[in-house]
């Protein structure tokens with residue numbers, strides 16, 4: 001593992017919370033994700049299924065977690081199934097988890113080989129009334145046209161046990177995962193700290209005529225050196241007008257003198273993510289117009305993030321943030337106050353320059369699971385990311401921090417990432 005081991009107390013606590021929400025006499029089965037393939041015999045790598053990781057901390061492919069809290073035999077209440085290694089795997093891929101190591105990581109006493117799942121489950125299934133199975137229920141899921149390991153488990157289980165009741169494990173995890181524990185916040189903070197170091201390195205590399213991907217290279221250097229597993233998402237290094245394409249990430253353009261760069265990036269550490277955005281001038285000095293736009297966005301970030309309070313409703317918060325941005329767009333001369341006053345509320349004029357939401361949950365997923373109809377609560381971790389995109393001027397500006405909500409106000413986990421205009425310019429001079 002690249003990251004410091006996580007205390008298995010976290011996973012024991014998560015399992016205890018999870019099983020307390022299961023219906024009586026039911027079994028949960030969660031599977032790991034597939035290893036994604038490139039062409040021929042190459043693989044893109046492995047990303048653990050986040051619900052499985054949340055409940056047992058196992059970060060290895062071909063793992064299955066079975067929970068049956070009402071099992072008659074205590075040994076059947078929690079079982080971890082892992083991949084059995086062999087000489088070929090050892091020679092080609094190296095070590096896999098032993099049963100003892102899997103127990104240490106997860107706090108689960110009973111560990112079996114994955115090929116024995118069917119046999120072990122047979123005894124438990126006849127005792128139980130139903131199954132909780134995993135599925136990617138994210139609103140914007142990208143797996144909808146593909147068969148995932150979870151989909152295969154659903155088909156297999158329903159074929160084998162057609163008369164049992166079936167329930168959604170994700171309905172429980174999406175609620176639990178929305179509130180972060182101290183240990184989880186510390187892991188997100190670690191990811192944020194690596195991002196802050198990466199930002200310093202990246203911004204200092206910027207100069208006229210550098211390629212966007214050369215700046216991106218500084219990010220991967222820092223995250224790898226610090227034990228990060230991967231980018232939270234493909235980083236955006238967008239110079240000039242490229243910053244107006246919200247998910248631009250080809251990062252293959254030349255950064256020209258006089259342009260501003262938008263860099264939206266995150267670090268995944270121990271499967272927990274950060275997500276931050278900063279903007280800076282290619283030549284180290286903001287133009288007057290860039291300063292105006294940047295100051296407007298910074299104002300919205302400062303004022304908007306204060307609204308991330310327990311009890312706030314996401315849609316109301318977003319409407320208040322939109323008002324803040326709208327006021328700035330008028331000040332910048334991009335919208336006319338009278339036209340705004342008379343606009344069709346269903347087609348607000350600000351959408352031309354500001355088209356996205358500004359607060360998403362962050363954790364094991366960058367756009368973390370959880371219901372947005374649930375009012376904000378202490379312990380939630382949310383981003384705040386207002387932006388203004390002026391395609392006709394070749395300026396796109398977004399600023400993004402990560403906040404833990406508390407009763408006393410939000411705590412900015414990315415506070416140490418420079419954001420004031422003077423700080424940015426000073427950093428680029430040094």
Ligand code: GLY
Pocket residue numbers: 233264265275360385400
């Ligand atoms: N980079 C994706 C986001 O900021 O939500």
Ligand code: MN
Pocket residue numbers: 275360383385400
């Ligand atoms: Mn974000």
Ligand code: MN
Pocket residue numbers: 264265275276277400
């Ligand atoms: Mn982002």
